[in-house]
Amino acid sequence: MTEMYRSQKSIDTDPILDVRNLTVTYRTGQGLVYTVRDVSLQIAAGEIYGLVGESGSGKSTLARAIVRYLADNGQINSGSIKLGNTDLLTLPMSKMQKIWGSRITMVHQDPAAAVNPSITIGEQIAEVARLHLHMSSSQAREKALEMLRKMRMPDPESVAKRYAHQLSGGMLQRVVIAIALTTNPELLIMDEPTTSLDVTTEAAILDLVRELLTEYNMAVLFITHNLGVVANICNRVGVMYAGEIMEEGTVRQVFNHKLHPYTRGLLGCLPKVTNDKRNVSLSAIPGFIPRMNHLPSGCIFGPRCKLVEDDCQAERPSQVEAEAGHFTACRRWEALQSNPDLLMDVQQVRDMDEHEEGPLVFTASNIKKYFDVTASGFDSLFKQSGTEIKAVDDVSVGVRGGFTLGVVGESGCGKTTFARCIAGLEEATSGKMELEGQLLPYTVAKRTSAQKKRIQMVFQNPDASLNPHYTIGDSVSRPFVLMGDLSKEEIQMRVKELFSAVNLPEDYINRLPHELSGGEKQRIAIARAMASEPTMILCDEPLSSLDVSVQAALINLLIKLQDSSKISYLFISHDLAAVRYISDWVAVMYLGRICEIGSSEDVFLPPYHPYTEALLSAIPVPDPDVQQERIRLEGNVPSPIDLPSGCRFHTRCPRKIGEICEAQEPPWQDVSDHHQICCHITLDELRTMQSEVIVGQADTLREVR
Amino acid sequence: MATYILRRFGSILVIVFLASLIIFSITQFLPGDVAQLVLGQFATEEAIANLREEYGLNNPFYIQYLDWAVNFVQGDWGNSLVSRMPVFPMVMSRLRNSAMLAVVVLMLYVPFGILLGVLAALKRDKWPDQIITTISMMFVALPVFVSSLLLIPLFCHFLGWLPANSSILPDSTFGEALPYLILPAIAVALNSLGYVARMTRAGTIDVLRTDYVRAAYLKGLPRRQVLVRHALRNALLPTITIIAMDAGMMIGGMLVAEVVFGYPGLGRLLLYGMQNQDLPLIQACSMVAVALLCLANLIADLLYGLLNPRIRVK
Numbered sequence A: 001m002t003e004m005y006r007s008q009k010s011i012d013t014d015p016i017l018d019v020r021n022l023t024v025t026y027r028t029g030q031g032l033v034y035t036v037r038d039v040s041l042q043i044a045a046g047e048i049y050g051l052v053g054e055s056g057s058g059k060s061t062l063a064r065a066i067v068r069y070l071a072d073n074g075q076i077n078s079g080s081i082k083l084g085n086t087d088l089l090t091l092p093m094s095k096m097q098k099i100w101g102s103r104i105t106m107v108h109q110d111p112a113a114a115v116n117p118s119i120t121i122g123e124q125i126a127e128v129a130r131l132h133l134h135m136s137s138s139q140a141r142e143k144a145l146e147m148l149r150k151m152r153m154p155d156p157e158s159v160a161k162r163y164a165h166q167l168s169g170g171m172l173q174r175v176v177i178a179i180a181l182t183t184n185p186e187l188l189i190m191d192e193p194t195t196s197l198d199v200t201t202e203a204a205i206l207d208l209v210r211e212l213l214t215e216y217n218m219a220v221l222f223i224t225h226n227l228g229v230v231a232n233i234c235n236r237v238g239v240m241y242a243g244e245i246m247e248e249g250t251v252r253q254v255f256n257h258k259l260h261p262y263t264r265g266l267l268g269c270l271p272k273v274t275n276d277k278r279n280v281s282l283s284a285i286p287g288f289i290p291r292m293n294h295l296p297s298g299c300i301f302g303p304r305c306k307l308v309e310d311d312c313q314a315e316r317p318s319q320v321e322a323e324a325g326h327f328t329a330c331r332r333w334e335a336l337q338s339n340p341d342l343l344m345d346v347q348q349v350r351d352m353d354e355h356e357e358g359p360l361v362f363t364a365s366n367i368k369k370y371f372d373v374t375a376s377g378f379d380s381l382f383k384q385s386g387t388e389i390k391a392v393d394d395v396s397v398g399v400r401g402g403f404t405l406g407v408v409g410e411s412g413c414g415k416t417t418f419a420r421c422i423a424g425l426e427e428a429t430s431g432k433m434e435l436e437g438q439l440l441p442y443t444v445a446k447r448t449s450a451q452k453k454r455i456q457m458v459f460q461n462p463d464a465s466l467n468p469h470y471t472i473g474d475s476v477s478r479p480f481v482l483m484g485d486l487s488k489e490e491i492q493m494r495v496k497e498l499f500s501a502v503n504l505p506e507d508y509i510n511r512l513p514h515e516l517s518g519g520e521k522q523r524i525a526i527a528r529a530m531a532s533e534p535t536m537i538l539c540d541e542p543l544s545s546l547d548v549s550v551q552a553a554l555i556n557l558l559i560k561l562q563d564s565s566k567i568s569y570l571f572i573s574h575d576l577a578a579v580r581y582i583s584d585w586v587a588v589m590y591l592g593r594i595c596e597i598g599s600s601e602d603v604f605l606p607p608y609h610p611y612t613e614a615l616l617s618a619i620p621v622p623d624p625d626v627q628q629e630r631i632r633l634e635g636n637v638p639s640p641i642d643l644p645s646g647c648r649f650h651t652r653c654p655r656k657i658g659e660i661c662e663a664q665e666p667p668w669q670d671v672s673d674h675h676q677i678c679c680h681i682t683l684d685e686l687r688t689m690q691s692e693v694i695v696g697q698a699d700t701l702r703e704v705r
Numbered sequence B: 001m002a003t004y005i006l007r008r009f010g011s012i013l014v015i016v017f018l019a020s021l022i023i024f025s026i027t028q029f030l031p032g033d034v035a036q037l038v039l040g041q042f043a044t045e046e047a048i049a050n051l052r053e054e055y056g057l058n059n060p061f062y063i064q065y066l067d068w069a070v071n072f073v074q075g076d077w078g079n080s081l082v083s084r085m086p087v088f089p090m091v092m093s094r095l096r097n098s099a100m101l102a103v104v105v106l107m108l109y110v111p112f113g114i115l116l117g118v119l120a121a122l123k124r125d126k127w128p129d130q131i132i133t134t135i136s137m138m139f140v141a142l143p144v145f146v147s148s149l150l151l152i153p154l155f156c157h158f159l160g161w162l163p164a165n166s167s168i169l170p171d172s173t174f175g176e177a178l179p180y181l182i183l184p185a186i187a188v189a190l191n192s193l194g195y196v197a198r199m200t201r202a203g204t205i206d207v208l209r210t211d212y213v214r215a216a217y218l219k220g221l222p223r224r225q226v227l228v229r230h231a232l233r234n235a236l237l238p239t240i241t242i243i244a245m246d247a248g249m250m251i252g253g254m255l256v257a258e259v260v261f262g263y264p265g266l267g268r269l270l271l272y273g274m275q276n277q278d279l280p281l282i283q284a285c286s287m288v289a290v291a292l293l294c295l296a297n298l299i300a301d302l303l304y305g306l307l308n309p310r311i312r313v314k
């Protein structure tokens, strides 16, 4: 049936990749699992097709099926895959191998893992040129340099001679892209190519891919979970859910009209850089992605859909072409089309008064954490001794009761080390911490049990804090047992209260951690942290291992708990939108120092610190109509062993004004009430040179309001 | 690089020094009086006293040690108490023989161990893997003297291919010695072969799972090239470490095999020295063994660095 609609879809030219009615299964202990079901997609030359979906949506399986590189237990059951005029599914494996690396190339998620650690970079490009382009060794070497140059790699000659461990993640991803483009393939498959990179690096890589596409006229299948990235780089997009494509169309069609409840759900859960917790609440999608071996009947999104009706469950809805080139697999698309706010109106204004500033509950003054790199044992023989890593260098913050201080920065900026110093897991080198007026010792071991209770931590990986052999009820009750002043019944009561506070059903109490999803485990981690009624919870990237629909629920939970128990958060994240949304105050960190701090509205409006400005301009905004200033950072983050003189940002600062930046540490300038920027450029000059980095989204927001 | 090797040599010197202290003290505190040993049961009190004086046995411990150490460093390793011959040439000729044996042992187990390990990894969980894994487990569990006792009847008495007794003339050439070397070498090699095969299997399986091997396949490289160029080089790193760490085991195994097969190597010399409480001989043999161990570790580290650019020193 799908076929019928598909045949109407005309792309001007013949598609390079033509996948029709593809079904992929895995043999597992629980029988045959249909991971990809009846999926069709076409990609033309010069087109970037974004395939978005949460984990478990089958998007990577689809990519592997296209290149016929499935795991041993995977199998393509039906459908066809054509590359130009070649039918890939009927090819013998030996012929397929000839297509790999020449007509189809792939770029994977983690560039550090995809580059062989013991072969030089140049050689890894050259070997492809020798194999597929039949070049001689010297021609291939020349080709490798040419490719590196095309990737805008600084100093390609020396890079070609280096090894993977000597390059940064961003540079490695350029290398992988260089390898992929060497043979000028017809189809390039990129599987989460920027997921493991920092936002500024991600933005640079996306720019590069966009530019390269004007030169290489190929089809690109771009797989990602990040709607922002899709809006940024793709021409067309397919939204995948539990093995099927729910909606497909041009980026504008899908993002503006959103003719499937799942698409609306996904976009509704994303915090936006222009929103905060006071003006909108996020709408999480209820429920979970169904397990592939227990699929619901009819529409697979039915159990989580607010528009579901009886007919939806009777039969799987077929894809309908709602407008030219825009397909949706929802029976009720007309209702969605006629009412653009349907399902989106849950983004209502949250009723939160500008609450009074609570008293300062925690202050950290001039915290420093230096690591000695006098490596021990075998490694010490290779490294210089006596060097220091200044992970956190003179950071001061204050946290008020019932408030959230967000700390943003890219990996390596020291934000996690800072949190670990506060938690006492890392011994600060110097500085002073005060909790509710009391001096806080550096390490957990020296803190009183009362102090330990007052500060709790939630980690990125919830598994880290859960014992796999204890039921989660035991894990949550442990803090109470340790306190020792509650009876068994009272503890039971408290645990039940906590479970309901974090929206988990009571019967979960007896489950083991492995029976829980990632989001549920993170709820347990939060419940545990809440158990001792802390003053402050340090949340270290608590959302980053979770899917967007789960993130939204967790953000809402954190805000609800804060509202009811006046708890303070130190919220650490690389996700500016999430930080902006949840925080009252934001500190921007770079190389161990804070460079801008202020209320979250102020920090996200000009004047910005040049680094904040660059970060904001790098955020992939999930809206194709948004105007975004394009400021890109050059080079890599310098090593914290060898910090730049003067302003630490001067090696990459796009607004650097001259020698003063290299010679002198910049002064702190007060913009307004507590909003401070650390830069040599005066505030007035900053104001004149900067405009709002992200424009457009705010307007749509105002309309909604 | 040079400074690294120098540093390593420095640390080896320290280790050898500490070992010499231990070896010297243990031999000094062995039961029995040296002078008595030398002169026999019926020596007069006076003769013994004279000899003690001559050997410096009445001096305090550290002076005795210093004397010994200074002489030792200069190549004067003393005379055997039993044969009265200088120890140095004796040890050296035996060392040469042991080295010949070691070469054969290494040539047996390194290539075959790696080959079996890679094969098992490639045929993971299929019958070749199961057989190789089982056999290598058996080999690992097999002490050298047991394998010797199993090999001798099989190859010598039953098949009659190889001589059971390896007591060659002390200065035979490698060619002459080779037939006599094979059986003891196999006995020693089996044990290490098991280790190497298992390590290589594990290392290869890990590497085959990596993204870069997948990327190499998807570059369209032929399977052989993926394995040899992209996988093995990384897979063999842990194996090299194992081979080096195994050097101690190998030296121990050789000692046993030399005794069982009557091969005139360092091990048998050491045993001979122990049986006769021939202190200078014991000291010399032990010191050589310690030095060899250190050297083997150094070579393994250098090789590892050479193969692994991550720790290669510029």
Ligand code: SF4
Pocket (backbone or CB within 6 Å): A260, A261, A262, A299, A300, A301, A302, A303, A305, A306, A307, A308, A309, A312, A317, A329, A330, A331, A332, A333
């Ligand atoms: S078909 Fe029905 S259940 Fe499925 S998404 Fe549309 S309205 Fe919801």
Ligand code: SF4
Pocket (backbone or CB within 6 Å): A610, A611, A647, A648, A649, A650, A651, A653, A654, A655, A656, A657, A661, A666, A678, A679, A680, A681
């Ligand atoms: S001080 Fe100079 S280098 Fe630093 S952020 Fe300001 S302009 Fe850029």
